Amino acid sequence: MWLLLPILLYSIVFLYVRHIYSHWRRKGIPSEPATLSWDFLCQAYRREFRHVEAICEAYHEGRDRLHGIYCFFRPVLLVRNVELARHVLQQANGHFMETKWDYVKGYRRFNLLEKLAPMFGTKRLQPMLLNTQDVANQMIHHLQQRELQGVVELDVQQLLRIYAVNIMGNLVYGLDVNNFEQQDHILNSFAENTAQHGNLQCFTLRGVPQKSTLTYRLLDIIQRNVEQREERGIIRKDMLQLLVKFRNGNDLGSDKWQVEHAIEEDKLMSIKRLAQVAEDLLQSALDSLASTITLTLYEIAQQPLIVEKLQAEIKELQSDGDGQLQLQLLEQLEGMKYMEMCVKETLRKYPPVPLIERTCRKSYTLPATKFTVGEGKTLMIPLLAIQRDEKYFSEPLKYKPLRFLHDKLKQSTQCPSAFVGFGIGGAQCVAQNFAKMVIKVALIKLLQHYDIEWNENAAAVVEVSHLPAPLITSPDGLRLKLKAREILAHSNYRKNSI
Numbered sequence: 001m002w003l004l005l006p007i008l009l010y011s012i013v014f015l016y017v018r019h020i021y022s023h024w025r026r027k028g029i030p031s032e033p034a035t036l037s038w039d040f041l042c043q044a045y046r047r048e049f050r051h052v053e054a055i056c057e058a059y060h061e062g063r064d065r066l067h068g069i070y071c072f073f074r075p076v077l078l079v080r081n082v083e084l085a086r087h088v089l090q091q092a093n094g095h096f097m098e099t100k101w102d103y104v105k106g107y108r109r110f111n112l113l114e115k116l117a118p119m120f121g122t123k124r125l126q127p128m129l130l131n132t133q134d135v136a137n138q139m140i141h142h143l144q145q146r147e148l149q150g151v152v153e154l155d156v157q158q159l160l161r162i163y164a165v166n167i168m169g170n171l172v173y174g175l176d177v178n179n180f181e182q183q184d185h186i187l188n189s190f191a192e193n194t195a196q197h198g199n200l201q202c203f204t205l206r207g208v209p210q211k212s213t214l215t216y217r218l219l220d221i222i223q224r225n226v227e228q229r230e231e232r233g234i235i236r237k238d239m240l241q242l243l244v245k246f247r248n249g250n251d252l253g254s255d256k257w258q259v260e261h262a263i264e265e266d267k268l269m270s271i272k273r274l275a276q277v278a279e280d281l282l283q284s285a286l287d288s289l290a291s292t293i294t295l296t297l298y299e300i301a302q303q304p305l306i307v308e309k310l311q312a313e314i315k316e317l318q319s320d321g322d323g324q325l326q327l328q329l330l331e332q333l334e335g336m337k338y339m340e341m342c343v344k345e346t347l348r349k350y351p352p353v354p355l356i357e358r359t360c361r362k363s364y365t366l367p368a369t370k371f372t373v374g375e376g377k378t379l380m381i382p383l384l385a386i387q388r389d390e391k392y393f394s395e396p397l398k399y400k401p402l403r404f405l406h407d408k409l410k411q412s413t414q415c416p417s418a419f420v421g422f423g424i425g426g427a428q429c430v431a432q433n434f435a436k437m438v439i440k441v442a443l444i445k446l447l448q449h450y451d452i453e454w455n456e457n458a459a460a461v462v463e464v465s466h467l468p469a470p471l472i473t474s475p476d477g478l479r480l481k482l483k484a485r486e487i488l489a490h491s492n493y494r495k496n497s498i
């Protein structure tokens with residue numbers, strides 16, 4: 001009798017798992033045979049399983065537009081075709097609306113991200129460009145202090161993570177914080193450990209809330225700052241100011257920065273919710289900003305001609321008599337076409353969000369098929385695999401910014417629509433203009449002051465991976481040599497193309 005019980009239990013579990021793992025076969029969708037090995041369970045538990053890489057493999061092994069995979073016990077439909085992926089992402093009929101940013105006030109339900117979108121418009125970003133430059137100048141000052149005979153060798157991944165933390169501390173938390181100098185600041189813990197704070201979709205633990213011991217301390221900072229701005233009318237041209245304006249029902253599209261009608265009963269958002277939005281922005285921003293700048297440096301360090309071309313473009317920007325560059329207008333950044341292509345190429349090769357998931361809210365029939373995705377089921381768009389697919393981008397593993405040159409794209413067989421680094425459709429990255437501004441300012445300041453030296457020996461040990469998933473990092477950091485440069489009067493621009 002006692003022996004039968006474990007056998008029965010084992011059989012039930014076995015049949016249940018087999019039932020789940022036959023989901024796609026039963027639906028007639030091509031899929032690969034799924035197994036649940038002890039090895040896999042151990043790796044997943046230790047968060048060592050390479051989810052992103054596994055999904056890319058499934059993408060390449062698939063033959064049709066759709067490929068069934070299993071994320072643990074969750075059947076997920078992998079979209080292997082760009083047009084279909086764009087269709088899903090642009091679905092306007094509310095089939096795939098995400099609930100995370102839904103907000104209910106009284107009888108009204110609205111999407112918070114849509115309401116906050118004007119925060120990232122040109123009018124609002126323009127004043128924030130000054131704060132961004134201040135933070136970038138702090139980074140250069142920090143490097144200059146570490147220079148030994150004009151050379152500084154360091155882990156740029158760590159440097160840029162601190163830069164990203166300082167930017168978000170400055171603009172979202174309203175703090176003049178400089179974590180390059182101030183090692184004990186609360187925000188500094190975000191600069192140290194990527195794994196602990198990532199709240200992006202986790203392949204295996206989707207839906208399990210991530211604990212953050214910092215949340216309460218961050219709430220304190222927000223509370224103090226919000227009170228100062230509402231009660232004392234302090235104005236600081238940053239994102240927190242705009243969040244406070246939103247909380248007070250003010251129009252974010254206007255030019256004004258002061259908070260109006262700060263009446264307690266009319267508040268649209270509690271301070272706790274505001275602090276949560278601030279933390280979500282911080283989490284969404286940190287890794288994407290730091291990894292994009294780091295990996296751009298990593299790639300261009302291996303191609304000195306690209307560095308030269310970027311430095312020539314920077315040279316075209318107006319600087320004062322000492323060669324100090326003070327960007328006045330966002331348009332100056334937008335005019336930097338070559339840098340734009342480099343950033344785009346980095347985002348193509350190393351998308352900080354390598355997978356986008358959409359859960360069906362109401363059943364959806366896929367275009368040109370008879371297949372209907374049921375409510376609650378998940379579609380996955382593997383950005384990384386698509387953007388590294390030879391079908392869409394020739395020599396996908398080569399870093400070639402000029403592939404994004406407008407005319408070239410028209411002539412070639414490449415597919416510009418396969419680039420979805422910031423997502424597309426209603427849920428695309430709300431902060432993409434802000435992100436580009438922060439990334440470009442860092443690159444401008446670094447390349448204006450330094451040449452980058454690539455250490456051939458180090459190259460062999462650099463590993464860029466999505467571990468912990470889905471963050472893209474180099475687990476052992478990325479050491480580069482920065483060599484102080486004289487700010488030249490004339491550009492050395494070479495017309496060779498890369």
Ligand code: HEM
Pocket residue numbers: 089098100101280281282284285286288289292347351352353356357420421422423424427428429430431432434435
């Ligand atoms: C290189 C930098 C960045 C890239 C490549 C990037 C890319 C993306 C992508 C692909 C999405 C998902 C879109 C979708 O689901 O369809 C997204 C969402 C989002 N991004 Fe960004 N992003 C970047 C920087 C930032 C920054 C700096 C912020 C904040 C200041 C930010 C805030 C957000 C938010 C709030 C969402 C919505 C997240 C959600 O629904 O959970 N992103 N981003």
